[in-house]
Amino acid sequence: MDRSGSPAAEPGSDTRHGFSTQVTVDVVALTVRADRLEVLLVRRDEPPHAGCWALPGRFVRDGEDLEPAAARALAEKAGAPGLAAHLEQLRTYGAPERDPRGRVVTVAYLAFAPAPPSVAGALDARWFGLAELQPPGAHRLAFDHAAILADGVERARAKLEYSSLGTAFCTEPFTAAELRRVYEAVWGVPLDPRNFWRKISSTPGLLLAVPGRSIPGPTGGRPAARFRRGPATVLHPPILRPQPDPYPPPHTPLSPA
Amino acid sequence: MDRSGSPAAEPGSDTRHGFSTQVTVDVVALTVRADRLEVLLVRRDEPPHAGCWALPGRFVRDGEDLEPAAARALAEKAGAPGLAAHLEQLRTYGAPERDPRGRVVTVAYLAFAPAPPSVAGALDARWFGLAELQPPGAHRLAFDHAAILADGVERARAKLEYSSLGTAFCTEPFTAAELRRVYEAVWGVPLDPRNFWRKISSTPGLLLAVPGRSIPGPTGGRPAARFRRGPATVLHPPILRPQPDPYPPPHTPLSPA
């Protein structure tokens, strides 16, 4: 922005201002249902990539800010307007050839939603388990949406470590076990219920106790305490996901020459 | 992107495609010089905000990807082309009224650079210590660049915790003390040299020993070992900055009703 013809003047056809570009928003909307991480996709009915599944998105209108545009894109496709409990900017993608129609720069957003009670409109919008999208064949997403989705999932995994946003996947009131299953689904690893409970219960401001108790499932079990989201937004200390050892020898001091 | 007239058709003047928008890139280029965090600013010579200092930026050209555009904006203003040791996307800003000339969406980038040997062109580009920009009066940045700068600084502080990017501020070869002073400058807190050494030396792949030794300063002192950046990109375990207690009572277990 904000740069007008100055020192290094532009010689091309776009001297003073850059040429014009289309700006869109796309939303990586994630939810956890049945211990599985899912993403909301819509089927494209027009070229390019007609028939392909894509992230819900829309053009940014004149006078419309980016985040409201993303919220509207999500509300239009998912049916429920207030679906997402959290919406944040993910990243912007602007490779020149990413859209065959011309130069289209998209600002991707990341949304966390509790599992929606009804399975969306069922028509041309659907929640997909991430496993369905991974295998070689599977579905091929339109444009560069597979890369955007991968970035969104990685961001979500990192966010759960340092922020309280795991609770954005839970329908209030929720139990500690429900929150733990969110972590397990997003990270794809099992967590020790007792250690997990210790961590979340010792983080001030993360959980607010709600009077009643949960009703056990058909297999029985002790009723669980219920909580609402607290005012805390960051986790201290963080809940770090189990690490696939990054570099070979752990704790090998240096031997300077 | 990628959304063509579908279910919720657009009624306004922009039916099929959105209206056209200018897209720019702006760079928050940071460096550490004399134990101080500094940012590169350029003086605007044209309206709007003529005479104000601003982040270096430029319009994105046809066929040009975003990151190369940011790299070029930085190279043009800072003189040195290969200045930055690291360049990453920060965030995109697109509030409708952020530029009086019309709708301009800017993709902000964050650059880390070793302290440049010469103080830039000196003409209309300068490195500013962050303290110079904080006080009430001080300099007022053009557009929403103050907010972008604040986001960039916060991102830099967070990055130092979990990534090896602190080394991007160091000129190779560097010593452990130089890297520590980078952390102290970016975080604005003093760190224990011994504990800091233990952390960075026990992180595999972070530092590569270089044969020689540093020459002590005029005040003497034992010569320090020298290092290059290693292949590691993430820090395990992280080097967490001292925390301003987020919520009142630390480690207060819950008392469910």
Next chain:
DNA sequence: TCAATAGTGTCTTTTAGACATTATATG
């Protein structure tokens, strides 16, 4: 009763923070 889930406590290992001590330079 048993099986299942919730919640608490204990032990060990790891890591962080504070700080003493030794090594090697300049003046």
Next chain:
DNA sequence: CATATAATGTCTAAAAGACACTATTGA
């Protein structure tokens, strides 16, 4: 010599991971 900086070691407290045990439900 004194002073400054680098590098290593030691101690304590906090946190993580593994896991035993008790509590309360449904069948």
